[in-house]
Amino acid sequence: xxxxxxxxxxxxxxxxxxxxxxxxxxxxxxxxxxxxxxxxxxxxxxxxxxxxxxxxxxxxxxxxxxxxxxxxxxxxxxxxxxxxxxxxxxxxxxxxxxxxxxxxxxxxxxxxxxxxxxxxxxxxxxxxxxxxxxxxxxxxxxxxxxxxxxxxxxxxxxxxxxxxxxxxxxxxxxxxxxxxxxxxxxxxxxxxxxxxxxxxxxxxxxx
DNA sequence: CTAGCCTTGAGA
DNA sequence: TCTCAAGGCTAG
Ligand SMILES: [Zn+2]
Ligand SMILES: [Zn+2]
Numbered sequence: 579x580x581x582x583x584x585x586x587x588x589x590x591x592x593x594x595x596x597x598x599x600x601x602x603x604x605x606x607x608x609x610x611x612x613x614x615x616x617x618x619x620x621x622x623x624x625x626x627x628x629x630x631x632x633x634x635x636x637x638x639x640x641x642x643x644x645x646x647x648x649x650x651x652x653x654x655x656x657x658x659x660x661x662x663x664x665x666x667x668x669x670x671x672x673x674x675x676x677x678x679x680x681x682x683x684x685x686x687x688x689x690x691x692x693x694x695x696x697x698x699x700x701x702x703x704x705x706x707x708x709x710x711x712x713x714x715x716x717x718x719x720x721x722x723x724x725x726x727x728x729x730x731x732x733x734x735x736x737x738x739x740x741x742x743x744x745x746x747x748x749x750x751x752x753x754x755x756x757x758x759x760x761x762x763x764x765x766x767x768x769x770x771x772x773x774x775x776x777x778x779x780x781x782x783x784x785x
Numbered sequence: 786c787t788a789g790c791c792t793t794g795a796g797a
Numbered sequence: 798t799c800t801c802a803a804g805g806c807t808a809g
Binding site: 709719722727754 | 786787788789790
Binding site for chain 3: 711712713722723730769
């Protein structure tokens, strides 16, 4: 059912940048300059890695990598609108699931606490307690909110490290880039069928 | 910014 | 009417 979607999403990812299109907004990460409390790690690093903008630089699949080559330096939250299809630009849902791939949780098996422990009630992103289904899967309230804020405000984060920071309940605040990256990896997405059509329409040359 | 709680609207 | 997820609100 999402076979055809791939193509659409593809071209969308390629040419469409609803967010970047706006020259007025370039809310590139503001961690260092943010009013965040002096936590353990909000290094004033101007970043020698400054080029690490939110882009799924996953080492996995090289198949779709080609399409995201050009948008490498800018975040494309547009792929979030790919109506549940796993055809997003950089991330491959299929592989993503394996990352978190808890044999006893996530789609497929059973989200229901069939097992003894409350393993499946852990947020796949940070490990906190799940509060329900949010953006496609069971996540905690904080990650739900984080994802929401990120998408709604078109936030663009930057990782001052290698874009592979470990995310857990206590460190999730440290690197929003990696947190969001993980959100995407585990499959969080916007339920945007409407948006999909809107975008597809626009992309069709109908503006 | 973060995250818990609240309101809301759609579907069962 | 109940349930649940999206989005709003806001204290910290
Ligand atoms: Zn979480
Ligand atoms: Zn990071």
